[in-house]
Amino acid sequence: MENTIITISRQYGAGGRELAGILARKLDLKLYDRQIVHIAAAKMGIDDLREEELLEMENQVKPLALNFIPFHSFGTHMGSSSQEMFMSESAAIRKIAKDGPCIFLGRSADYVLRKMDNVFSVFVCADDDFREKRGREVYDGKSLKELDAEDAKRARYYNYYTGRTWGDGANYDLVVNTSSGDLEKMAEALIAYMRVMKG
Known part of the structure; x- marks a missing residue:
């Protein structure tokens, strides 16, 4: 699995970012997340926006209308800044x-790299109790409602640009439930599984 690229999508509060970091450390791989936003902005010639503004621009997807045609159906870009x-x-x-080889966190990388043979895609989820506890302890007291609202944005973005359903297990090589909380052990299990599957 020396040449394997890993993509990780995750529910907010499920520990996906931490799991990605552990995998990156154990496999000695670079981890890409928000750096992608800055690289993309540089390519677009945008150098006067803060990271928060770039992320907001990235996530702008209009609410679905009756005559809605998803972005992925067009095949060409349509000119708006988020597109x-x-x-x-x-x-x-x-x-x-x-x-x-490297690890991508979010950014619809599983879809973007779907035609490459050496990609292993993971979706990280957890039960509501686990996410609610992490919201309080890890995410500055965020409520489960706030975590779910962020997930709704992620889902809308992913569904719009890919034509797939965010979090649907059929779109990933593996779905991992982190509710037990032992991310180190899960990372080891993931590595063992990928070695078997990718050789």
Whole structure:
């Protein structure tokens, strides 16, 4: 599995970011997350926005209308800043993936790299009690309602740009439930599983 690229999508509060970090450390791989946003912005010539503004621009997806045609149906970019951001991020992800093994957190990387043979995609989820506890302890007191609202944004973004359903197990090689909380053991199990599956 020396050349394997790992993509990790996750529910907010499920520990996906931490799990990605542990995997990156154990496998000695670079982990890409928000850096992709900055690379994409640089490619677009945007250098005057803060990270929060870039992330907001990235996540802008209009509410569904009756005559809604999802972005993925067009096949070409449609000119708005959020759509240009998605295209630019996708190009950056593909370029980085071609340079060698690494881990991508979020950014619809599982979809962007779906045609590559050496990609292993993971979706990380957890039960509401676990996420609610982490919301209080790890995410500055965020409520489960706030975590769910962030997930709704992620789902809307992913569904719009990919035509797939965010979190649907059929879109990933493996779905991992972190509710037991032992992320180190889960990382070891994931590595063992990927070694078996990817050789």
